[in-house]
Amino acid sequence: MRSYLEVGVYRGTTFQQVMLPVRVAVDPQPRFDLTSLPPGARVFVGTSDEYFAAERETPYDVCFLDGLHHFDQTYRDLVHALTLCPRGAILVDDVVPSDETSALRDMAESQRRRSEQSDPCRDWHGDVFRLVPCLYDLHPELQFVTIADRDNPQLLLWKPDPDVPTVAHEGSKLNRYEQLEYRDVFADGIPAEFRPSDEQGGINRAIAAIGDRFRSIPAKPRRSP
Numbered sequence: 652m653r654s655y656l657e658v659g660v661y662r663g664t665t666f667q668q669v670m671l672p673v674r675v676a677v678d679p680q681p682r683f684d685l686t687s688l689p690p691g692a693r694v695f696v697g698t699s700d701e702y703f704a705a706e707r708e709t710p711y712d713v714c715f716l717d718g719l720h721h722f723d724q725t726y727r728d729l730v731h732a733l734t735l736c737p738r739g740a741i742l743v744d745d746v747v748p749s750d751e752t753s754a755l756r757d758m759a760e761s762q763r764r765r766s767e768q769s770d771p772c773r774d775w776h777g778d779v780f781r782l783v784p785c786l787y788d789l790h791p792e793l794q795f796v797t798i799a800d801r802d803n804p805q806l807l808l809w810k811p812d813p814d815v816p817t818v819a820h821e822g823s824k825l826n827r828y829e830q831l832e833y834r835d836v837f838a839d840g841i842p843a844e845f846r847p848s849d850e851q852g853g854i855n856r857a858i859a860a861i862g863d864r865f866r867s868i869p870a871k872p873r874r875s876p
């Protein structure tokens with residue numbers, strides 16, 4: 652495993668901890684010093700749509716999608732990321748909001764409600780949660796788990812067969828997921844269709860499915876003349 656893409660990098664906290672030879676971050680407004688990046692690290696200053704329109708070649712082994720926390724944007728980011736990372740693993744942040752206010756699509760509205768209610772919580776996850784039922788229904792070519800034993804659950808997904816293309820759905824197919832409400836999806840906690848898992852169990856499943864793709868093949872011993 653050697654290459655990593657992070658969509659939405661903010662202060663670079665996660666990005667700086669990933670020790671892979673090739674690291675690329677994408678953010679229209681990164682909030683850290685870009686002038687002294689270590690070798691192999693690069694930051695594309697722009698939106699994820701701009702990045703994926705410009706970049707069609709670089710293959711990635713791991714992607715972390717943590718940009719604009721809207722369902723439609725994250726769905727687009729995922730479909731694009733899968734074209735560059737068909738053999739690897741993709742993590743999607745913020746798939747389980749902490750409450751109804753956190754799940755509002757509009758961040759400003761979420762913050763307005765919190766200050767109106769003197770709510771000290773600042774969480775905003777947006778409507779990324781709508782992605783999971785959508786993938787469950789419309790993308791059988793993907794396998795995923797929701798790593799749910801931590802504060803901020805994340806979706807871990809991969810392709811059992813990297814040669815099966817992921818084609819983006821549009822229009823009315825996606826509209827029904829835009830109608831899903833937090834209270835309906837999470838009325839009884841994290842639903843089974845999210846495939847909740849603890850972290851180690853989720854990682855083990857991914858390694859069992861795709862780990863062989865990243866094991867280096869030992870060089871054949873040379874025959875003596």
Ligand SMILES: C[S@@+](CC[C@H](N)C(=O)[O-])C[C@H]1O[C@@H](n2cnc3c(N)ncnc32)[C@H](O)[C@@H]1O
Nearest residue numbers: 659660661664665678679680698699717718719
């Ligand atoms: C939650 S922060 C990312 C945190 C970071 N991944 C980490 O682990 O520290 C979200 C970031 O997404 C960026 N962002 C917002 N819209 C974006 C877009 N359309 N494309 C890429 N990044 C975007 C914001 O500027 C912000 O820095």
